[in-house]
Amino acid sequence: MVKLAGHERRQHRGPARVFDSEAACYDAVRAQRIQPGDVVVIRYEGPIGGPGMQEMLQVTAALVGEGLGDSVALLTDGRFSGGTHGLMIGHVAPEAALGGPIAIVEEGDTIVIDVDRGTLDLDVAPDEVDRRFGRWSAPEARYQSGVMAKYAALVGSAAEGAVTTGARMTANLARR
Numbered sequence: 001m002v003k004l005a006g007h008e009r010r011q012h013r014g015p016a017r018v019f020d021s022e023a024a025c026y027d028a029v030r031a032q033r034i035q036p037g038d039v040v041v042i043r044y045e046g047p048i049g050g051p052g053m054q055e056m057l058q059v060t061a062a063l064v065g066e067g068l069g070d071s072v073a074l075l076t077d078g079r080f081s082g083g084t085h086g087l088m089i090g091h092v093a094p095e096a097a098l099g100g101p102i103a104i105v106e107e108g109d110t111i112v113i114d115v116d117r118g119t120l121d122l123d124v125a126p127d128e129v130d131r132r133f134g135r136w137s138a139p140e141a142r143y144q145s146g147v148m149a150k151y152a153a154l155v156g157s158a159a160e161g162a163v164t165t166g167a168r169m170t171a172n173l174a175r176r
Helices: 022-030 057-065 126-135 147-154 167-175
Strands: 002-005 011-019 039-042 073-076 086-089 110-114 119-122
Touching: 011 022, 022 039, 022 057, 039 057, 039 110, 057 073, 057 086, 073 110
Parallel strands: 011 039, 039 073, 073 086
Antiparallel strands: 002 086, 011 110, 110 119
């Protein structure tokens, strides 16, 4: 899902600044480690990784506060609110926790966004992409028990509404 709000930019090319949580990204923005032109990548905040699609309002507000709202792009498997400003791509699916492409983005990789063409490209050689997927493994779940662990085990993709019904839930229940 792409949100264009408060600007006219429809293309963006820049280096990835990669964070495995919204909190880590917020700390980097507050420490002024994000630069104009960067593509801020926040992963492991999707329905399973979060669990439950974290809202990036704190990060987006901090980016605007640092004067970066019109010069950076944000890419996340989490979500953002109606109050965001700038070029934002959220609900990325499959999410990083499931080994989606966002999981193998590395710091400094070039990311190219073209809204008019409907493309989001990682400018990395195909053999390097294969190597990265080959060595990737899912991180340990943030919750090992309780309702959040249960939700993460049962929730489906953001592309299908991040609900706890359907194929993923059926498959997980069948394994028990």
